[in-house]
Amino acid sequence: QVQLQESGPGLVKPSETLSLTCTVSGGSVSSGSYYWSWIRQPPGKGLEWIGYIYYRGSTNYNPSLKSRVTISVDTSKNQFSLQLTSVTAADTAVYYCARDTGYGDPFDYWGQGTLLTVSS
């Protein structure tokens, strides 16, 4: 059974860089069958796809966040990470990591989510 687990600081100050990590167990981020995504959900609001990384390092980002986002993968640790620069209160959200095949298929496995609050 594949499991994804997000981890992060919980609180970040405005203008700083947000860094989150997703650790995958029961499967491998090196599998060529899957794409690994970040998705966020502001409190009381809907879901926004942030971007994905493929194990070879190729990425695809939501244009709305592209200038501030970097997603990377560490195959030795079976993890992938999100960095979001110059955060503001609007970036306060629950951040989820998730898996899909990228070929018109849905997100079949999700982490439980981690709340990231931007506040001074």
Add this chain to the structure above:
Amino acid sequence: DIQLTQSPSFLSASVGDRVTIPCRASQGISRYLAWYQQKPGKAPKLLIYAASTLQSGVPSRFSGSGSGTEFTLTISSLQPEDFATYYCQQLNSYPRTFGQGTKVEIK
């Protein structure tokens, strides 16, 4: 970007009711649509993909239909555990987008 519209945002229903939740895409997406259920404090759970394919382990009272721009999630007989928020998601192109959600509340 492909916009997905879910209306209404809130729906009141009783246990045993047949419930239909619509989702409209701003352009044709063939059958590249998924439905998720989300309960408070939990991650979304995949219910249906390819517009009408039931994910393994999901009760058969859930069904999906549609193609192109009009889609529907149907719950044939609402159960107490089905009170939640439901999101559609398009899988046709990037960026992946979601509808704003329909919350099914107890009447």
